[in-house]
Amino acid sequence: MKIFLRFAPEINQEPHISEVILETGAKLNINRASVDAVSGEVVVDVPDEKSDEVIKLFRSRGVDVSVLEHPVILYEDECVKCGACISVCYIKALSFKDDWTIALDDKSCNQCGACIMACPHGALEFS
Amino acid sequence: MAEKTVQEINQKIKDGSVRVVTAEHMTDIVDELGPKDAAREVDVVTTGTFGAMCSSGAFLNFGHSDPPIKMQKVWMNDVEAYAGLAAVDVYIGATQLSESRGMEYGGGHVIEDLVARKSIQTRAVAYGTDCYPRKNIETTIMIDDLNQATMLNPRNAYQRYNVATNSSDRTLYTYMDTLLPNCGNATYSGAGVLSPLYNDPYFETIGVGSKIFLCGAPGYIIGEGTQHEPQNGLGTLMVTGNLKDMNTEFLRGATFYGYGTTLYVGLGIPIPILNEQIAKKTGISDADIITNVLDYSYPRRTRPTLRKVSYEELKSGVIELDGKEVRTSSVSSFFMARKVASTLKHWIESGEFTISQPIEKLPNDTIFRPMKQTDKTPLVKEVMSKNVTTIRKGKSIEDASKLIMKGQFTHLPVISEDDKLVGIVTAWDISKAVAKSRYDKLDKTMTRRVITATLDEPIEVTARKLEKYNISALPVIDENSKVIGIITSDDISKLIAKRKGIVTTSNPKTKKVKGRT
Numbered sequence: 001m002k003i004f005l006r007f008a009p010e011i012n013q014e015p016h017i018s019e020v021i022l023e024t025g026a027k028l029n030i031n032r033a034s035v036d037a038v039s040g041e042v043v044v045d046v047p048d049e050k051s052d053e054v055i056k057l058f059r060s061r062g063v064d065v066s067v068l069e070h071p072v073i074l075y076e077d078e079c080v081k082c083g084a085c086i087s088v089c090y091i092k093a094l095s096f097k098d099d100w101t102i103a104l105d106d107k108s109c110n111q112c113g114a115c116i117m118a119c120p121h122g123a124l125e126f127s
Numbered sequence: 128m129a130e131k132t133v134q135e136i137n138q139k140i141k142d143g144s145v146r147v148v149t150a151e152h153m154t155d156i157v158d159e160l161g162p163k164d165a166a167r168e169v170d171v172v173t174t175g176t177f178g179a180m181c182s183s184g185a186f187l188n189f190g191h192s193d194p195p196i197k198m199q200k201v202w203m204n205d206v207e208a209y210a211g212l213a214a215v216d217v218y219i220g221a222t223q224l225s226e227s228r229g230m231e232y233g234g235g236h237v238i239e240d241l242v243a244r245k246s247i248q249t250r251a252v253a254y255g256t257d258c259y260p261r262k263n264i265e266t267t268i269m270i271d272d273l274n275q276a277t278m279l280n281p282r283n284a285y286q287r288y289n290v291a292t293n294s295s296d297r298t299l300y301t302y303m304d305t306l307l308p309n310c311g312n313a314t315y316s317g318a319g320v321l322s323p324l325y326n327d328p329y330f331e332t333i334g335v336g337s338k339i340f341l342c343g344a345p346g347y348i349i350g351e352g353t354q355h356e357p358q359n360g361l362g363t364l365m366v367t368g369n370l371k372d373m374n375t376e377f378l379r380g381a382t383f384y385g386y387g388t389t390l391y392v393g394l395g396i397p398i399p400i401l402n403e404q405i406a407k408k409t410g411i412s413d414a415d416i417i418t419n420v421l422d423y424s425y426p427r428r429t430r431p432t433l434r435k436v437s438y439e440e441l442k443s444g445v446i447e448l449d450g451k452e453v454r455t456s457s458v459s460s461f462f463m464a465r466k467v468a469s470t471l472k473h474w475i476e477s478g479e480f481t482i483s484q485p486i487e488k489l490p491n492d493t494i495f496r497p498m499k500q501t502d503k504t505p506l507v508k509e510v511m512s513k514n515v516t517t518i519r520k521g522k523s524i525e526d527a528s529k530l531i532m533k534g535q536f537t538h539l540p541v542i543s544e545d546d547k548l549v550g551i552v553t554a555w556d557i558s559k560a561v562a563k564s565r566y567d568k569l570d571k572t573m574t575r576r577v578i579t580a581t582l583d584e585p586i587e588v589t590a591r592k593l594e595k596y597n598i599s600a601l602p603v604i605d606e607n608s609k610v611i612g613i614i615t616s617d618d619i620s621k622l623i624a625k626r627k628g629i630v631t632t633s634n635p636k637t638k639k640v641k642g643r644t
Contacts, residue, residue, distance in 0.1 A: 080177070080379050080391055081463060084304045086444075086456035087312035096444065100462035118305045120179065120381035120458070121391075 001051045002031065002071060002110065006064040007040035017042070020057050026050035031110030043068065043111055070127045071109040072116065074102060078123035085115035085124060136170045136399050137481045147171045147475045149468040150321045150398075150409055157410025166406035171475055171482065174323040175340070175395035175467030178316050178459030179381055181302065182282035182353060183390045184220035185238055185370050188274040189249070191215055192266075197259035198251040202226065203237045203268070210251070214259055218279075221380075221390035233388025236380030238278075241270040242342075243375050276370035278341065282352040284394050286324035286362040287418045288316040290436060290455070292448065295424035296576065300385025304458050306423055310448050313420060313455045318464035319413040319438030323396035324362045326409045332398050333364075334485025340395035340471040341366055343374030345480065348396075348489075356495040360418070364489075366394065377467065383458075391460075395467040397475060399482045413439035420448065426588050428497060507589055508582040510622055511603050511612035517542045520549055524566050528557050538600040540610045541573050547608040551577045579604045580614055590619050
């Protein structure tokens with residue numbers, strides 16, 4: 001499961017992720033991170049069986065947690081099914097279905113945003 | 128041998144007995160029955176393609192205002208339309224960018240919005256004449272307010288297209304979309320098996336006057352497209368159709384990030400199966416259509432071909448390049464190409480669309496020549512400074528600062544023991560290191576991913592790099608990564624100033640200077 005963590009400036013400098021890993025033993029995988037003096041935003045992949053525990057712990061430490069069910073939204077009406085999004089997706093979350101429409105695998109997408117930039121018709125957006 | 132005429136096929140269309148299949152289906156039929164029986168079984172093969180076709184646009188006529196205006200410059204939703212025609216005629220081209228929104232919105236989007244029957248903010252300026260006194264106008268226009276809205280595309284339906292990849296270490300943003308570094312992906316365009324021109328490569332049935340499917344409406348081929356080069360599998364068509372009858376499903380404005388805007392055009396051509404030979408050609412498959420994989424990191428007219436590849440391989444999603452598996456994706460839509468071919472099939476089967484006999488053949492022998500350039504492009508080797516100071520990797524910040532002071536320059540390439548370029552430090556990097564009281568080795572301060580130039584690179588390419596990466600100098604390296612010179616934005620500015628000077632003095636009216644250098 002992917003979760004999106006938002007760190008407020010006042011807790012930005014603390015090692016929350018390390019401590020959550022040590023405490024829960026969950027193997028967290030950081031997919032994407034943007035941290036500066038003002039804020040921190042991190043997308044983390046959490047093993048499903050540990051997700052409740054991990055989310056609870058982050059929240060108790062003051063981290064804003066949201067579950068990324070649909071990291072990127074594909075608007076079918078805007079999509080021309082060209083496939084420009086497919087080969088820029090380095091984790092292969094996008095592919096052609098048998099009928100040459102586009103399949104987006106929510107589970108593996110880590111919101112890198114490459115597909116959004118590559119889409120010629122504005123059919124993809126961050127949720 | 129079974130021979131049919133277009134008239135006979137049209138009679139069948141009228142009486143409802145016509146047998147139509149798409150080019151994709153025809154491949155199986157020819158494979159199974161052979162061309163002779165396939166020609167007997169099938170009357171018409173429909174083709175289709177749906178891709179970004181930059182050379183597209185529309186002529187629009189606004190009618191006259193009161194008092195009348197001779198529109199000299201016209202903007203539609205802030206996108207300029209060409210007005211160098213009669214008073215109220217313009218041509219809106221797909222790649223013209225919005226003056227306020229830039230690449231996000233352009234002529235292709237205006238055309239889509241017109242077809243979607245949206246209101247378009249339209250304004251024009253003029254110089255005023257006795258017959259057209261008005262000097263400016265602002266209005267909102269919908270497509271039905273126009274007298275004519277005629278799509279006219281100088282180059283559509285490329286028979287095939289080159290595949291794009293990028294061997295450099297940086298992402299490129301091209302008309303073939305985003306190309307990841309180190310050949311991280313490859314993009315292609317074209318419908319392969321459904322390609323209209325691959326199904327009739329010698330223009331035996333397709334020609335001037337052929338009625339076609341254009342963006343959801345009937346359209347016509349009016350001649351060879353620009354850059355038409357059928358002998359290399361690069362035939363193209365010039366086509367027209369009534370924009371008012373078109374459908375946004377088959378026509379979409381688009382933006383390729385970092386490149387600009389374009390128009391997705393859905394185009395389909397019916398091929399009457401008049402005989403066995405024509406049937407055989409429509410039996411073409413993706414495996415038979417071969418195209419070139421080009422390295423787009425080379426910003427020159429002739430890009431290196433890395434290999435040849437079939438559309439079958441491209442459509443598998445992965446091709447091999449130098450032993451590495453590279454993901455492919457198309458920038459045209461095969462889903463929509465199928466939809467074009469199947470919609471055209473329905474039109475013919477329902478009797479509403481007949482086959483037209485071309486009134487003239489398309490040429491088979493034209494070639495696509497490069498631009499004649501009268502101006503010699505200066506190369507890096509003619510402009511660069513050969514006198515370049517370098518520094519070894521292990522040296523200190525202090526050593527570097529001394530060299531910079533002594534040499535009166537700002538960029539110092541860092542080289543390894545075997546003289547290869549490994550980094551660069553600038554006077555600014557050194558000031559920053561000193562300000563932070565970091566006097567240690569250069570390694571920690573230098574930039575490792577150095578943008579470089581080569582001897583035979585035209586300076587326009589170098590200038591683009593300086594601009595893109597917002598830097599002011601590039602080390603010039605040879606094939607062994609050895610630094611052989613340096614070129615700065617100053618060198619280029621001076622050259623441009625000098626060239627402008629030459630142009631002024633060599634103006635034929637003044638005739639002060641003989642010839643040019």
